[in-house]
Amino acid sequence: MTDHILVIGYGDxxxxxxxxxxxxxxxxxxxxxxxxxxxxxxxxxxxxxxxVGDGRDxxxxxxxxxxxxxxxxxxxxxxxxxxxxxxxxxxxxPATPIVAIIREPENQAIFEFDESVTVHVRH
Numbered sequence: 001m002t003d004h005i006l007v008i009g010y011g012d013x014x015x016x017x018x019x020x021x022x023x024x025x026x027x028x029x030x031x032x033x034x035x036x037x038x039x040x041x042x043x044x045x046x047x048x049x050x051x052v053g054d055g056r057d058x059x060x061x062x063x064x065x066x067x068x069x070x071x072x073x074x075x076x077x078x079x080x081x082x083x084x085x086x087x088x089x090x091x092x093x094p095a096t097p098i099v100a101i102i103r104e105p106e107n108q109a110i111f112e113f114d115e116s117v118t119v120h121v122r123h
Contacts, residue, residue: 003025003028003029003070003071004028004029004031004065004068004069004070004071005021005025005028005029005030005031005069005070005071005072005073006031006032006033006064006065006066006069006071006072006073007021007030007031007032007033007072007073007075008032008033008034008055008064008072008073008074008075008076008085009033009034009055009074009075009076009077010032010034010036010039010040010042010043010050010075011034011039011075011076011077013075013101013122014032014034014039014073014075014076015042015043017073017075017099017101018030018032018043018046018048018073021073029049030048030049031048031049031050031051031064031065031069032048032049032050032051032064033050033051033053033055033060033061033064034050034051034052034053035052035053035054036052037052040052051063051064055074055076055081055085055088055089056081056084056085056088057088058088058091058092061088061089061092062092066089066092066093066096067092067093069093069096070096070097071096071097071098071099072089072093072096072097072098072099073098073099073101074086074098074099074100074101075101077103079102079103079104079107079110080107080110082100082101082102083100083107083110083111085100086098086100086111086114086117090114095116096116097116097117097118098114098116098117098118099117099118099119099120100117100118100119100120101119101120101121101122102119102120102121102122103121103122104121105121108121
């Protein structure tokens with residue numbers, strides 16, 4: 001079975017995460033969701049399915065097939081937006097594991113409501 005992995009945010013961190021996933025799981029079905037048209041174009045050019053949209057928006061999440069995701073990686077530049085995305089994800093896919101990559105260590109506590117969210121602090 002091929003894993004479906006959704007990467008929300010395709011800046012430096014999201015791109016790096018996507019590349020790591022593809023290196024370790026070459027058969028993974030990867031989808032990128034980003035608000036930036038250029039990031040989506042870059043992901044598409046790299047052979048990855050990509051959707052323009054906001055991870056806080058249920059329509060964008062639906063278009064990115066969040067309901068079928070086996071894993072969601074959140075790599076957006078704002079920790080509060082990352083938190084809000086986790087909340088939006090839960091209504092569409094309550095059981096999928098989430099990895100949130102955040103910038104500020106003191107924001108790690110806001111993610112503790114959901115034990116299935118793994119938080120990594122970007123260095």
